[in-house]
Amino acid sequence: MPIPRLQQAAVVENPGVDFKVALREDVLVGEPGQDEILIKLNCTGICHSEVRAVLGWGVYNSIIGHEGVGTVAKSGPNVSPSLLGQRVGFKWLYNACTACSVCRRGFFQNCPQQLNTSRHVPGTLQQYAIADARFITRIPEGVPDEVAAPLLCAGLTMAGALAHLDHDLQPGDWLVISGSGGGLGHIGVQLAARVKKLHVIAVDSGDEKRALSLASGAEAFIDFKKEDVAKRVLELTEEGAHATIVVPGTKEAFQAAPSLVRNMGQIICVGLPRNDIEIPISATLCAARGLSIKGSSVGSEEHMSELLQLALDGVITPAVEVFEFSETPNLIRRIMNDDILGRAVVRIPHH
Ligand SMILES: [Zn+2]
């Protein structure tokens, strides 16, 4: 199949409360430059963080999506021709400078000069996307497209967040994961319970999310709309959890975090609320209780390979709902309303 000049894409117009997602057929296909490849996409996961893009909480590309899986259709200068035809994943980290002190420590995902897919460059809700060949992920045979997609941001983000706890938590310790029934949360519960062997307390709302959280390995589920979360956590753990990972992008979730952990507890911040929302915690309490608060953004390529291996071994099993490309505008609304169980993956049309 020759590569066309124009393609289909879902384009965010007028970001803000009156945003619109338009399905267009006249978007130019890019031309890979130095170190770049052109990926023909098969599917893409849709991250809750895209809400930031459609509502205009920052400057984003009009083509969103950063959990793309496809095959390499064309390569630019300086790219190994062996990549052609390979199945690859295209992630939030488009590229990093590789030279700053953070990159030199191996933390490309925290590079201050990083470029992000769906923010600085067009994302994955299109038939053909340009990616930096040095930062894509090869998808092992045996991991289906729609299983790989949610691992590229949701899974990777939770793997990265959990890695921050490796030095402090032992198997059998208590971890609270809020937002446990969403795209990130349920994979986080699986990793924490099945791989890290932690006792996981899942916090979310509704029967479906309860069932998914428990099936993912949580020991207990607390419905934050019906129960006093801090009180229940204390009952289950006696002193509070050893750590909590805050996944929802809401002020309330961050507000609740300090009351869920014991003294010297760890709070890992993953959710992305509006930029003006700050972590509300008394400085005195933070010092007196010896609490640690850490931010975490995605994870490393090493975490990515481990995750794909875990998926291949059947240890990590993302809950995925697959949608047709034409359903994208409606789907974005549903994601905004938290009306998705697990991860939504959109099939990208080939013609
Ligand atoms: Zn994401």
Ligand SMILES: [Zn+2]
């Ligand atoms: Zn850097």
